[in-house]
Amino acid sequence: MAPAAVNRWLRPEVFPLFGAVGVAVGICGFQLVRNICINPEVRVNKEGRAAGVLENFNEGQRYSEHGLRKFVRGRAPEIMPKINSIFSDPSKI
Template identity: 80%
Template sequence: MAPAAANRWLRPEVYPLFAAVGAAVGICGFQLIRNICINPEVRVNKASRVAGVLENFSEGEKYAEHSLRKFVRGRSPEIMPSLNSFFSNPSN
């Protein structure tokens, strides 16, 4: 019975589906680990939970303004800016 199930689900047509689901699970796992490890509002151990609500704005700003956000801040929100400018400005 096991080989029939393997032949049903492990066809080459299903590989893109496995890749898409694997990428989605990877992104969710990354965000979960990021929030547990460095989010200033999440406290896992009991000693830091005793502190209650902290007004630590500098740590929250450091978490929100991460390096990827700083990298894309001044950039155009386009995937291919040179290709878009080529087709939108035919005179150049």
């Protein structure tokens, strides 16, 4: 690479952009690998594709009920519950 291009793209101001793009690419890659490896509706090999539509409800249920979904099932849909309770409850002010 030419020194001008290195000086243009490797500034400290650009590092958060590299980080955000890296996280997005990582999430996309994780989801791609997860779907190819364990999704019951995706069949990569020839024998699986020849089987047609399978009635595999148990396998689909295991795929959709993953650990993160089980973890957040009984919780309130809040990102910061302590701060939300402070601002929503006037007696705490």
